[in-house]
Amino acid sequence: MLHIDMNSYFASVEQQANPFLRNKPLGVCAYLSKNGCIIGSSIEAKDVGIKTGCRVADAVKLYPAVNLIENEPSKYRSTTTLIFSILGQYTDQVEPYSIDEAFLDMTGWANNFNQLEKQAAEIQNHIKDMAGEWMRSSIGIASTRWLAKFASDIAEPDSVLTINEDNLESILKARSLTDAWGINYRMERRYKALGIHDLLDLKQADPGKLLRALGKPGYFMWANLNGRTIDKVSKPKDPKTIGHSYCLPKKTTDLGYLKGVMYKLCERAGRRLRDKNLESAGVAGIVGFVDGGGYRKHVRLGEPIFDTLSIFEEVDKLLFSTQPNRKIRFLAMNLFSLRPVSGQMSWLDNCLQKRQLAKALDVINNKYGDHTIYPGQMFGMQGYARDRVGYRKTVDLPDQEEITTLVNEYLN
Numbered sequence: 001m002l003h004i005d006m007n008s009y010f011a012s013v014e015q016q017a018n019p020f021l022r023n024k025p026l027g028v029c030a031y032l033s034k035n036g037c038i039i040g041s042s043i044e045a046k047d048v049g050i051k052t053g054c055r056v057a058d059a060v061k062l063y064p065a066v067n068l069i070e071n072e073p074s075k076y077r078s079t080t081t082l083i084f085s086i087l088g089q090y091t092d093q094v095e096p097y098s099i100d101e102a103f104l105d106m107t108g109w110a111n112n113f114n115q116l117e118k119q120a121a122e123i124q125n126h127i128k129d130m131a132g133e134w135m136r137s138s139i140g141i142a143s144t145r146w147l148a149k150f151a152s153d154i155a156e157p158d159s160v161l162t163i164n165e166d167n168l169e170s171i172l173k174a175r176s177l178t179d180a181w182g183i184n185y186r187m188e189r190r191y192k193a194l195g196i197h198d199l200l201d202l203k204q205a206d207p208g209k210l211l212r213a214l215g216k217p218g219y220f221m222w223a224n225l226n227g228r229t230i231d232k233v234s235k236p237k238d239p240k241t242i243g244h245s246y247c248l249p250k251k252t253t254d255l256g257y258l259k260g261v262m263y264k265l266c267e268r269a270g271r272r273l274r275d276k277n278l279e280s281a282g283v284a285g286i287v288g289f290v291d292g293g294g295y296r297k298h299v300r301l302g303e304p305i306f307d308t309l310s311i312f313e314e315v316d317k318l319l320f321s322t323q324p325n326r327k328i329r330f331l332a333m334n335l336f337s338l339r340p341v342s343g344q345m346s347w348l349d350n351c352l353q354k355r356q357l358a359k360a361l362d363v364i365n366n367k368y369g370d371h372t373i374y375p376g377q378m379f380g381m382q383g384y385a386r387d388r389v390g391y392r393k394t395v396d397l398p399d400q401e402e403i404t405t406l407v408n409e410y411l412n
């Protein structure tokens, strides 16, 4: 199994496109206001402490001469398409994991780790030849999916790291628990309470004890470290939820403005829904207030919906039926209970007509660029909530408790 992770992806694509940005701290921003955050920092920016997620104002404090540019999603997507097409030349089992990561099941394409290492180096050079010399990657090789990703996570940029039975323990020794894919600081505390201080301790721990103390997650992490989890590459699955969120540059109670932004979020989610030939039987809306707190409301629908206007009408009813009395700083929406479009119901109502209209609008907007055609609500809104790509495109539907955390995260 092989896992490839492009190094500092968004920043590298920008540095590839513009040689003047190379070898310098560079932050690719969600948007360029003081409160905007950096969604991709270059290797040089990471060296001066500017991490992904850092606010623009903080980045400038850390390194005043930092280059900051606004993100350009279409650029990253076209590079990703090119890279994934290259990966497809090395195996028929490619599982895209995010915009810049993929698992490659090389079973049948390579006989041993030596061959695999040669192929990994070939893939890295192939990508540089086709996408540009600045497009570097880390590749992890191991017998399982989990160990392969772990290997690429800890590998140096522009390198290949193989984990096998011979080097596994020396790699895990003295390595911090949070270096493992799936262990956060909260889990780390729980392991430490059991006397497990590094990843080697965890590998050598008693699985029965882990199961009793930490439940299945504890056991599975032990199994991962021992190379016991054998899972095949899976073809990309349909998402469980599709959502979009936006931190408003203008904090306001102005319903016209809020609805306009929300309409755009619904349009983006609706297009992805239709693109995947899905429909949605659940809609959620989320607001976060400037002075802290926020809430989420959701509705389950008898008839699934797919067109932007219907989605927007549901969110509108949930969130904007009364005038907000506190300034809003964050908006999000989510579609859940997704299912493949069923042919039968399309004859009901004016559903078929609606579907054809929605498709026609998507075709036009896909071909001629966003917002070539848009309804009245969106007028004047083209500049807001522009297309942003995240490393994971779908926002998972949070439950009632998580929503407070989520909203607070966005507000802080």
Ligand SMILES: [Mg+2]
Residues within 6 Å of the ligand: 005, 006, 007, 008, 009, 100
């Ligand atoms: Mg990456």
